[in-house]
Amino acid sequence: MNVSFYNTMTRTVDPFVPLAAPKVTFYTCGPTVYNYAHIGNLRSYCAEDLFRRILEYSGYDVLHVMNITDVEDKIIKACLAEKMTLNGFTEPYIKAFKEDIASLNVKPAAFYPKASEHINEIVDIIKELCKREIAYKGDDGSYYFSIERFSDYGKLARLDKQDLRAGARICHDEYDKEHLSDFALWKAWDEGDGDIFWETEIGKGRPGWHMECSAMSIKYLGETIDIHMGGVDNIFPHHENEIAQSEASTGKKFVNYWVHCEHLLSDGRKMSKSLGNFFTLRDLVEKGYSPIALRYLYIANHYRSKLNFTLKALDSAANTLNGLYDFLKRLSRVKNELIEDAEFAELFARAKATFDEKIYTDMNMPQALSCIFSMISHLNIMMDKNCLPQQQAVSVIDYFMKIDAILALNLGQALEDDIVPEDIEKLIEERQSARKAKDFKRSDEIRDLLSARGIILQDTPQGVVWKKM
């Protein structure tokens, strides 16, 4: 199956052709670690994870690198205010970030390079850009990239250089640039930076924000990579600048495919603390939501559409997820003998083919899931009629386990045999005896007792089944 997806550079859905199949080089912009990630940030990381998992599902071998921005204005300010070292300040947030994405079943990247540990690589690129006379040193000792001297500037965001200059906001503190839209590659030290600086061949200071992604992408993945992904708000200036720095210094194309994830809104607005619609994953977990329900909410919506987050939508996602678990449990209890059923085979094959087609066409998870739910409904009817053979139920379960490599919704957990404490087993038996004897007072007592322990009983025609609340 051929994979295709929307490339921001071409603005079309393009067939994916990697440089050296089956290997795929994949770079994503990571967090700036001065705070906890919010659920808008996390949406991007989940979309990237889904993207990677789909590529792997289709047979590619993905080498994923995600940078960690640990040198930046806000970080420096906070560090100095709290009188901490850079690492001392950022490490807890890096740890929290990795915990957050792990709880969302985001696969770890192969490398998480930090800006602060790649100063040499950054300086080398700046030196190269100076040698090629594309970068210049300002009077303050900072280095800037001249967009005038890079003819392709603006090709990703489709901005015109003339407009950029005309539309740029007035900058009061950066007189040293030749043009307002030139951006900093290296920021010379000033008092505001305290003891956070590096002594290098190009002077005392720190890297500009855009440099790290160019340096790390080139170092870990090569001068030209297959895919670079991130949030839409990074298209300009961040990704545009990455292209400029990288291509101007190597003379080669930087990235073949650019993929961007849309924003998350909260209650129809941009998230902000003052509106009370600002959430971190930790906030939601405190409210009793499972990170996997949030993951479901993310992947059930197309990555290029804005997603309107509400607690009601998250409730809905959690309910749907429980429905999936219930369905799998029900399948696992099917014990019928094999009977020939051409209808099932056709239904199942069609659902699988549709699912593949949808995920491989610009990662259309909403439609892929839609076809899965239609199949579930058919299979439930077959189970209602007692005409789904065990062998087929098992093959459906196997399939769900297989696609969970993409969905990562812990579907396997639904099938794990819960260990029933003996006393619960006994109580269930006692209740059944009481019911037979029509001692409903006692049977209801037991039901309430178990309910208080978080056990829900289901009296089905096939017998009593229980599940945890």
Place this chain on the structure above:
RNA sequence: GGCGAUGUGGCCGAGUGGCUAAGGCAGCGGUCUGCAAAACCGUUUAUCAGCGGUUCGAAUCCGCUCGUCGCCUCCA
């Protein structure tokens, strides 16, 4: 101010020229049950922000209006 995106049933959201506008959640009805619950089945609610236009035909293309969102120097 400049550029761009978007507005689909109670909610979340697919669908970008043509079968009866996916799917999920909620609601309602039913099956099951001693009664419930859970589970499952069925199902009500949309002509697609408003107005105008193009077309044999539009949610889907064009124009205007209104709302929301994003980018325009470091925010996923």
